[in-house]
Amino acid sequence: MKKTLILSTALAGFAFAAQADVTVMSWGGAYGEAQNEAHVKPWSAATGHAAIMVDSDNPAPAIKAMVEAGNVTVDVASVEYADAIRLCDEGILEPIDAASLPPAPDGTPATEDFLPGAITECGVSTDIWSNVFAYDTTKFPEGPKTAADFFDLEKFPGKRGLRKGAKAVLEFALLGDGVPAAEVYDLLRTPEGVDRAFAKLDTIKSQVVWWEAGSQAPQLLADGEVAMTTAYNGRIFAAVVNEGKPFQIVWDGQIYENEMYVVPKGAPNKDLAMDFIRYATSTEGLRAQAQHISYGPARRSSMKEELIFKDGKTVMAPHLPTAPENMGNALETSADFWVDYDAELNERFQAWLTR
């Protein structure tokens, strides 16, 4: 088991190496599908270069394994913001020249068109996604409204779904405990703050069903296994729009972050990979992705015209984490914080979980 894990991580995507000019690694599911339809296929059609999409549970450890093993088979990967920064610091990623990114149609340079923080040394944002919580409207006609309600077992009895891991869970616990978004990370840097977050989680621990894969959250909700669950907002949106599920997202206490396209060091087709990223993160590229899944584009110019879902009727704006009405009590994930405390807090979280 131990060694197959190492090997399979290192060899992931190996079989696809020879066939494509550009290999993009993403998260699979509705999300991978959206990037495939909005970026991979159109780029391939526009440039005539073969491009394929491969899936991973989490591309970051996979590309790290590839670079360390000296056998890189992926040209572009879609990773979480903190990973884009950490891997860049570790020399795993190629720097991306922000000045080479295409300007907005009105000529605004990319560096000004992108939202703050959406371009880093080695990554360019493909979208802004969010950790939210959602409930079944048939169970609670007068549903929960705030993050505090998620932790209120008396007012809203029933099981809770939470992602198994410290990230976004500890922040959510503090938000649910009434801590203002601006103070969450300062508090979490102190031992008292961490204790307070775990104490809040203790109040619902016996009622929690933990999920790991993004698709599990809407599944638990659909099965009636949980009364409400945290989830990636796009997955709930997909369940509502594509399958007509009676789910409602609560945006209060949402925790959002950028998802980044990166190029691993030693990518077989680095120049084409950069061209792919320029294409995918253009105004039109980001727009196209937001028409497939409800994650917000990180360019202001992509939002100028109204975004319509691929079904031709659903207006995307109110479903995006970046919509002003959804940003009332919102927290941006602090990559700096998680780069430092990921290992420690996850260990503590695991210890807390098993006791």
Added chain:
Amino acid sequence: MAEVAGELLTTADGRPLKAALQAAQARARRRAFLLVLPLLLFVLLTFLVPIGYMLKRSFEHDGFASSAPALVAWFAENPDFDPANPPEEAFAALVSDLARMQVEKTTGVAGTRINYSVPGTISLFKGGARVAADLQPPYKEALLAVDPAWGRPALWRGMESASHVYTPEFYLVASDHKLTDAGWARGAENERIYLYLFGKTFLVSALITLICLALAFPVAHLLATLPLAKSSLLMILVLLPFWTSLLVRTTSWIVLLQEQGVVNNVLVALGLIDNSGRLAMMYNMTGTVVAMTHVLLPFMILPLYSVMRVIPPSYARAARSLGATSWTTFRRVYLPQTLPGIAAGSLLVFILAVGYYITPALVGGADGQLISNLIAFHMSKSNWSLAAAIAAMLLVSILLLYWLYDRLIGIDRLKFG
């Protein structure tokens, strides 16, 4: 006789018989070796080399040692320095290394390595490296002015420890130790996890082995004694799940046992339990034990069956005719003969259970996690050395158990069929 001994025996073509025999035997040995060579290479490449690499990895990490040469040299010269108050030369070495890291872009690698034992150091290194080139002596005051955390004794202890490429540090972490300002110490009660999970993993595996044995024994006996037509049918029932994908079987148990699942629905419909009192049989230890027992059951049934099949029924009949009760017959005559099968099945099930990963991950919820889930967790967090250290500890404890088993029962008594 003496004449014969003095005279060399030769083959028809005049070669000494002894040499000819040796040549022939050597040829046979070479041929045999060539025949097993593919398997040998296969085992070497896919089994021994990765395990060796894993063991090496559990001791080795050069993330800091390779990116901070000045400090490594200083630590080597001053092994007895005071971590609470490192001298100016140490800070000078650190600052020159930080400047170098900034140029070579190794801040993250070095910071990540120290961060394993001293949380919060990645951004400390980044912040330090960014300004290092502009710092002026005295470096100690300059760096402490950038961030007082540079003076933490734990940080200096961590850097000293990380300056060695080979370190037992990961084994310390894997046995619930933490690096504090005063040195390595056992972690706080609410932070200890690895040894607890080791114990839990072995207990749960033993429990699963016992349940498997209790369930498999009658089935195997039935299989071995029924007429062929019926026993083949029964055998298919045993083998069918064995041939089914592990994931499918695990997911089926989720469907059956979850709170809104089949079993709970039936119990509620029968009025045995209240709708509000649905049993929690999934996403906890119960779910893990039930699903793993089901998945591992064939590994117990098959060795038992192969042993029971060849036990002549006449022994039991003889015992009965000599006046033994059916219990005595079972205990004194039948059971001892099945021991090799019990031993083989138990060992197989136990060792498989100890390393089980996917089933606890899917159905274990919070308290049904086993040690291999933590190995996977650290793999996914890219802390391979810690994952390797835990895995090595698991490997060694299984080898120990195997040795104990050999001493108590004897490996030669194993019988898989």
